[in-house]
Amino acid sequence: MTNEKDLLEDEPLKMVAVSGPAEAQMIEEMLKNNDIDCTLQGDVASTLWPTKSDLDEVRVFVKPGDAARAEELVQAFFTPVGKDELSEDAADLGVDDPDKPGGFTI
Numbered sequence: 001m002t003n004e005k006d007l008l009e010d011e012p013l014k015m016v017a018v019s020g021p022a023e024a025q026m027i028e029e030m031l032k033n034n035d036i037d038c039t040l041q042g043d044v045a046s047t048l049w050p051t052k053s054d055l056d057e058v059r060v061f062v063k064p065g066d067a068a069r070a071e072e073l074v075q076a077f078f079t080p081v082g083k084d085e086l087s088e089d090a091a092d093l094g095v096d097d098p099d100k101p102g103g104f105t106i
Contacts, residue, residue, distance in 0.1 A: 013039065013061035016070045017078070024058035027074060034073060036066045 016038075017027055024040050031038045042058035062070045083094035 014067040017060040038062045
């Protein structure tokens with residue numbers, strides 16, 4: 001959404017996610033693949049070393065008209081599911097505590 005002509009005058013954007021830089025870039029790619037324009041606010045350059053600062057927070061914004069679809073996609077693909085919520089008993093699926101922040105591990 002670098003084109004200002006795409007936005008109506010004084011139309012505020014809607015925030016659909018707050019995440020780390022790598023996850024924000026994945027969300028951006030997923031939204032773009034679903035024809036939803038978005039913009040990121042924050043330090044989106046993925047760093048090699050994880051840090052614990054406000055600079056790690058990246059906000060994902062979309063147009064208000066696309067917000068419902070964008071929130072649905074983010075909820076479906078980037079929200080952890082608890083092991084007790086799954087119908088199949090597969091030990092490698094789900095997380096123990098879906099409310100606990102998670103991320104990728106190496």
